[in-house]
Amino acid sequence: MRKGVKMADTNIEPPLWLLAEITYRCPLHCVFCYNPVDYAKQHKELSTKEWIDVLRQGRRMGAAQLGLSGGEPLLRNDLEEIVEEGRKLGYYINLITSGIGLTEKRIKRLKDAGLDHIQLSFQDSTKEMNDFLSSTKTFDLKKKVAELIKKYDYPMVLNCVLHKLNIDHIGEILTMAESMGADYVELANTQFYSWAKLNRDQLLPSKEQLERAEKTMKKFRDRLGNRMKLFFIMPDYYSNRPKKCMNGWGNIFVTIQSDGTVLPCHVASMLPGMEFPSIREKPLDWIWYKSPGFNKFRGKSWMKEPCKSCPEQNEDLGGCRCQAYMLTGDPANADPVCDKSEHHAKVIEAVEDASKPINNEKKIIFRTDSDSRKLMNQKINGGLDLEKNRLFEDSSSPSDEKSRVGSSSVEIP
Numbered sequence: 001m002r003k004g005v006k007m008a009d010t011n012i013e014p015p016l017w018l019l020a021e022i023t024y025r026c027p028l029h030c031v032f033c034y035n036p037v038d039y040a041k042q043h044k045e046l047s048t049k050e051w052i053d054v055l056r057q058g059r060r061m062g063a064a065q066l067g068l069s070g071g072e073p074l075l076r077n078d079l080e081e082i083v084e085e086g087r088k089l090g091y092y093i094n095l096i097t098s099g100i101g102l103t104e105k106r107i108k109r110l111k112d113a114g115l116d117h118i119q120l121s122f123q124d125s126t127k128e129m130n131d132f133l134s135s136t137k138t139f140d141l142k143k144k145v146a147e148l149i150k151k152y153d154y155p156m157v158l159n160c161v162l163h164k165l166n167i168d169h170i171g172e173i174l175t176m177a178e179s180m181g182a183d184y185v186e187l188a189n190t191q192f193y194s195w196a197k198l199n200r201d202q203l204l205p206s207k208e209q210l211e212r213a214e215k216t217m218k219k220f221r222d223r224l225g226n227r228m229k230l231f232f233i234m235p236d237y238y239s240n241r242p243k244k245c246m247n248g249w250g251n252i253f254v255t256i257q258s259d260g261t262v263l264p265c266h267v268a269s270m271l272p273g274m275e276f277p278s279i280r281e282k283p284l285d286w287i288w289y290k291s292p293g294f295n296k297f298r299g300k301s302w303m304k305e306p307c308k309s310c311p312e313q314n315e316d317l318g319g320c321r322c323q324a325y326m327l328t329g330d331p332a333n334a335d336p337v338c339d340k341s342e343h344h345a346k347v348i349e350a351v352e353d354a355s356k357p358i359n360n361e362k363k364i365i366f367r368t369d370s371d372s373r374k375l376m377n378q379k380i381n382g383g384l385d386l387e388k389n390r391l392f393e394d395s396s397s398p399s400d401e402k403s404r405v406g407s408s409s410v411e412i413p
């Protein structure tokens with residue numbers, strides 16, 4: 001049994017991981033960003049005091065790991081304060097960052113505040129592709145940040161999201177990581193949620209690309225062993241069984257969005273007919289244990305066939321609810337990555353299309369406030385196809401063009 005405070009009348013275990021998406025503001029515009037496509041609705045960020053209260057509530061319940069992400073968490077000028085409080089409470093704290101804004105002064109302050117771990121993202125080994133994919137000129141800056149991470153004695157953890165446009169550079173990416181002295185490299189193939197789902201036709205690699213990349217990665221792994229640990233995460237679409245998403249709905253992970261909405265995963269707000277309360281309205285323990293949203297897909301009682309009678313149901317718990325909804329329209333369906341799903345052909349079709357040449361007429365959509373607003377308007381006016389429609393929360397509507405995403409009492413640098 002996990003440590004922590006349970007509600008008396010429930011068998012539900014408390015959360016272990018708390019992911020705080022402290023802002024949706026971001027200097028980058030990544031084409032595969034996992035933030036909700038409608039993030040530019042009016043998000044009033046939680047204040048420092050509110051975040052500190054969330055951390056206290058989470059820790060009282062038993063959460064031990066704290067992820068600080070965004071957007072770009074370094075855009076919050078109270079990040080050090082949040083880290084300091086997290087440390088006092090006893091969390092293990094991981095900063096998930098693009099590195100933009102991580103100056104020597106700030107890394108020193110974060111170290112003093114008690115930050116345990118930094119995960120730095122890269123888009124590619126080449127300046128051109130890195131800057132194109134993020135729609136910014138950030139490559140050289142990231143290299144400097146990598147040096148600072150070493151200097152301040154953090155393990156060097158690099159993350160590179162792989163997809164059709166960069167997967168053939170995997171050898172160069174790993175050579176670059178080696179030359180930077182990386183201790184861990186996470187090569188995470190894009191999973192197709194949010195902005196990546198919008199851009200799936202341009203981003204899903206072909207089977208041949210994936211096989212070549214895996215071979216190259218294995219060569220590096222054999223040579224480097226423990227000196228640089230490599231993690232290669234396959235895209236769901238190339239499996240015939242789904243992942244146990246979030247290690248089970250409402251089982252271990254809790255995500256708090258920048259405006260305080262509490263979710264079982266980072267995109268669940270798009271699921272229809274479900275309400276996820278804000279930490280401004282309800283205490284975290286009530287949301288975790290009692291809210292209808294968190295209980296909806298907990299355990300197995302919600303399952304339909306083929307999951308209901310599947311001998312593997314404990315291994316994957318039916319896969320990902322959000323993927324089931326995006327691809328089939330019903331979040332209670334089996335994740336169509338599973339070849340037992342009657343909708344599996346959808347995944348096969350996407351994989352087959354991935355071996356065809358890219359359609360250059362179809363434009364890549366970068367994650368920007370203005371595109372988020374534009375897409376919301378298109379959805380409201382019926383201008384999006386069915387699968388794209390499913391990426392939006394039912395009631396989301398764009399904030400004023402002139403308003404800043406994340407506007408709040410927090411000073412915006």
Ligand code: FES
Pocket residue numbers: 245246265266267268319320321322323
């Ligand atoms: Fe929401 Fe998998 S991403 S349940």
